[in-house]
Amino acid sequence: MAQIKMHLLVCGGTGCRASESKRLVDELNAQLKANNLDEEVKVIITGCFGFCEKGPIVKVIPDNTFYTKVKPEDAEEIVEEHVLKGRKVTRLLYENPETKEHVSDSKHMGFYQKQVRIALRNCGFIDPENIEEYIVRDGYAALGKVLSMTPAEAIDIVKKSGLRGRGGAGFPTGLKWEIASKNKADQKYVVCNADEGDPGAFMDRSILEGDPNSIVEAMAICGYCIGATKGLIYIRAEYPLAIKRLQVAIGQAREFGLLGPKILGSDFDFDIELRYGAGAFVCGEETALIHSMEGKRGEPTIKPPFPAEAGYLGKPSNVNNVETFANIPAIFLKGWEWFSSIGTEKSKGTKVFALAGKINNVGLIEVPMGTTLREVIFEIGGGIKGGKKFKAVQTGGPSGGCLTEQHLDTPIDYDNLVAAGSMMGSGGMIVMDEDDCMVSVAKFYLDFIVEESCGKCAPCRIGNKRMHETLEKICQGKGTMEDLDYLDNLSKVIKDTALCGLGQTSPNPVLSTMQYFRDEYLAHVVDKKCPAGRCKALRSYVINADKCMGCTLCAKNCPTSAITGDKKVPHVIDQSKCIKCGTCYEKCKFGAIEIR
Amino acid sequence: MSNFKLQDCHKKQIKDICDSFNNEPGELINVLHKTQGVFGYLPEDVQREVAQNLNIPVAKVYGVVTFYSFFTMKPKGEHAISLCLGTACYVRGAELVLDEFKKQLGIEVGQVTPDGKFSLDCLRCVGACGLAPVVLIGDKVYGRLDPSKVKEILANY
Numbered sequence: 001m002a003q004i005k006m007h008l009l010v011c012g013g014t015g016c017r018a019s020e021s022k023r024l025v026d027e028l029n030a031q032l033k034a035n036n037l038d039e040e041v042k043v044i045i046t047g048c049f050g051f052c053e054k055g056p057i058v059k060v061i062p063d064n065t066f067y068t069k070v071k072p073e074d075a076e077e078i079v080e081e082h083v084l085k086g087r088k089v090t091r092l093l094y095e096n097p098e099t100k101e102h103v104s105d106s107k108h109m110g111f112y113q114k115q116v117r118i119a120l121r122n123c124g125f126i127d128p129e130n131i132e133e134y135i136v137r138d139g140y141a142a143l144g145k146v147l148s149m150t151p152a153e154a155i156d157i158v159k160k161s162g163l164r165g166r167g168g169a170g171f172p173t174g175l176k177w178e179i180a181s182k183n184k185a186d187q188k189y190v191v192c193n194a195d196e197g198d199p200g201a202f203m204d205r206s207i208l209e210g211d212p213n214s215i216v217e218a219m220a221i222c223g224y225c226i227g228a229t230k231g232l233i234y235i236r237a238e239y240p241l242a243i244k245r246l247q248v249a250i251g252q253a254r255e256f257g258l259l260g261p262k263i264l265g266s267d268f269d270f271d272i273e274l275r276y277g278a279g280a281f282v283c284g285e286e287t288a289l290i291h292s293m294e295g296k297r298g299e300p301t302i303k304p305p306f307p308a309e310a311g312y313l314g315k316p317s318n319v320n321n322v323e324t325f326a327n328i329p330a331i332f333l334k335g336w337e338w339f340s341s342i343g344t345e346k347s348k349g350t351k352v353f354a355l356a357g358k359i360n361n362v363g364l365i366e367v368p369m370g371t372t373l374r375e376v377i378f379e380i381g382g383g384i385k386g387g388k389k390f391k392a393v394q395t396g397g398p399s400g401g402c403l404t405e406q407h408l409d410t411p412i413d414y415d416n417l418v419a420a421g422s423m424m425g426s427g428g429m430i431v432m433d434e435d436d437c438m439v440s441v442a443k444f445y446l447d448f449i450v451e452e453s454c455g456k457c458a459p460c461r462i463g464n465k466r467m468h469e470t471l472e473k474i475c476q477g478k479g480t481m482e483d484l485d486y487l488d489n490l491s492k493v494i495k496d497t498a499l500c501g502l503g504q505t506s507p508n509p510v511l512s513t514m515q516y517f518r519d520e521y522l523a524h525v526v527d528k529k530c531p532a533g534r535c536k537a538l539r540s541y542v543i544n545a546d547k548c549m550g551c552t553l554c555a556k557n558c559p560t561s562a563i564t565g566d567k568k569v570p571h572v573i574d575q576s577k578c579i580k581c582g583t584c585y586e587k588c589k590f591g592a593i594e595i596r
Numbered sequence: 597m598s599n600f601k602l603q604d605c606h607k608k609q610i611k612d613i614c615d616s617f618n619n620e621p622g623e624l625i626n627v628l629h630k631t632q633g634v635f636g637y638l639p640e641d642v643q644r645e646v647a648q649n650l651n652i653p654v655a656k657v658y659g660v661v662t663f664y665s666f667f668t669m670k671p672k673g674e675h676a677i678s679l680c681l682g683t684a685c686y687v688r689g690a691e692l693v694l695d696e697f698k699k700q701l702g703i704e705v706g707q708v709t710p711d712g713k714f715s716l717d718c719l720r721c722v723g724a725c726g727l728a729p730v731v732l733i734g735d736k737v738y739g740r741l742d743p744s745k746v747k748e749i750l751a752n753y
């Protein structure tokens with residue numbers, strides 16, 4: 001057998017697949033075959049590299065060349081130039097936006113320099129559908145280590161590491177395991193929450209797609225610690241690729257004796273099944289998730305009893321999020337001392353964020369706790385798209401809040417974000433610029449909440465609906481000062497009285513925008529203006545007399561005959577007749593119509 | 597209500613699906629996933645049949661079907677268009693793209709074109725935020741959209 005001299009790693013994450021990375025792989029393979037190189041050079045489809053903005057990405061090993069935005073048509077050049085002649089294809093290299101220099105190695109790219117990868121350690125390095133590649137990178141060594149300890153010793157290590165739940169609330173993981181381990185029952189369950197419902201968040205999906213084996217291993221470790229023999233992964237049906245890769249990983253683990261009876265020659269039995277979600281945000285809440293796994297409507301119930309006492313089918317169950325599990329093997333391999341040396345006093349380790357919105361480098365990043373928002377947005381994220389001004393960053397999804405310029409130097413950890421009126425959440429981070437209207441953003445999130453509220457408790461079902469109507473009224477320019485007080489009051493009532501985490505945190509987007517962007521609310525209510533120009537009803541269309549050529553096109557197309565003017569003379573819009581349909585704006589060939 | 601007529605062969609298909617999950621009421625969501633996979637949607641008669649096989653009230657099945665957004669009681673078009681309205685797509689102008697789709701197709705969200713060719717729906721985040729705003733037509737993802745590209749994309753079908 002010929003020795004493999006070179007690997008071409010191609011990103012097979014959802015984002016890159018959408019940009020035809022599959023066809024790129026086929027094309028690379030065809031080119032290698034045409035040059036009789038297919039035995040020496042191997043193309044591997046990996047999980048997400050994180051740098052989604054520049055996808056599809058091809059990484060060449062061993063020289064670590066990092067190609068961006070590679071199209072299937074580029075395969076020929078990569079093979080002929082790089083593989084055959086050893087010359088890098090400069091035009092496909094990453095270009096430093098400031099110096100305009102080409103950077104060939106990801107280590108020297110701003111996007112990667114500040115990152116520390118623990119949960120994402122294998123994403124983009126291994127073939128997620130081949131368990132042997134995981135094992136070569138110390139996969140399942142942590143499980144072997146744990147099986148030589150007592151469960152209490154292993155739980156103690158997780159406790160000492162300081163790991164907190166990455167799903168959002170930040171409950172100490174070791175403590176959760178300890179509680180579940182102490183409850184006696186004939187059957188217990190380990191549940192992995194992979195119901196990532198946050199719009200704009202794709203951390204868990206990327207881990208499952210890029211390194212499914214780490215989740216399987218961590219669940220087995222958890223099972224040993226709490227005394228469970230069954231694991232269940234609750235995953236969204238909307239993630240077909242993650243589902244497929246989990247199925248492959250579970251199947252291979254069974255073949256290798258890493259799942260099933262008597263794992264690694266011990267007395268410990270453990271196996272994992274998948275359960276599919278069907279699209280309900282509230283199912284991220286652990287009691288709702290458990291009801292959904294039982295085939296019921298995913299409605300939450302009051303805690304206590306906690307799932308650790310009575311969870312799936314009434315048995316003690318330990319529910320952890322994907323990213324939490326992904327940290328577990330690393331903690332056992334490198335020690336709790338190492339893990340707890342990273343991060344801040346109360347938040348240890350790293351956090352994965354899905355960076356999106358009006359930012360140059362959209363992608364998946366992992367940074368130590370305590371990194372500031374400024375470092376994340378401007379150094380890793382490369383700043384705001386199109387040189388616009390930063391306005392806000394939304395963290396924590398629909399349960400979180402918007403943070404502003406004044407928070408940019410706040411070190412990110414669970415407690416600081418809550419103190420600033422937002423929350424860690426699962427890790428979605430949406431950056432907004434000066435063109436975004438914060439009232440509309442708050443309305444957008446409430447629209448989501450209204451749709452996703454399960455309807456069980458009145459504060460969430462009715463309260464959020466009323467909040468949404470009030471915001472709609474404000475965006476229509478019909479808001480009053482009383483409406484602002486009403487929003488404030490209602491938010492607090494919902495926060496205090498809703499049944500579950502979804503309801504209790506649902507007013508956060510409104511509260512935080514009202515706190516930090518009160519002037520924008522006032523502009524909508526008092527001046528009847530939308531400073532960002534997003535709210536249609538509050539826009540006014542005005543003709544710039546300097547640019548208007550008097551071609552009459554706008555007047556001909558105006559459905560309400562609001563535009564008047566003679567030929568070759570600048571036209572005027574009668575604001576009392578204008579219905580703000582935007583037709584004139586679309587039709588004008590001279591850019592003379594302005595939105596104010 | 598729908599014009600769907602339940603045939604004996606459909607009953608057999610539903611029974612086979614329920615049997616494959618041992619007619620276990622706890623497997624209702626998995627049964628519905630499979631059933632929708634066969635019929636494309638879950639009309640009332642199909643729900644009755646599922647309820648009968650699993651020996652649970654139809655109300656329970658209906659409750660689950662209407663609770664989860666993945667299940668639908670209306671048939672989709674031949675090419676199902678799902679526009680992402682996740683936050684990342686929203687701030688990058690997905691709403692304007694949606695307006696253009698509505699205008700081009702002449703239908704509202706949740707409707708099917710009269711010829712049954714397209715249906716228009718919104719979803720929350722397909723996880724391709726780097727390409728925002730995105731639309732899914734069938735399984736194909738179109739990214740970095742703006743209203744001017746809509747007509748061109750629809751012309752492919």
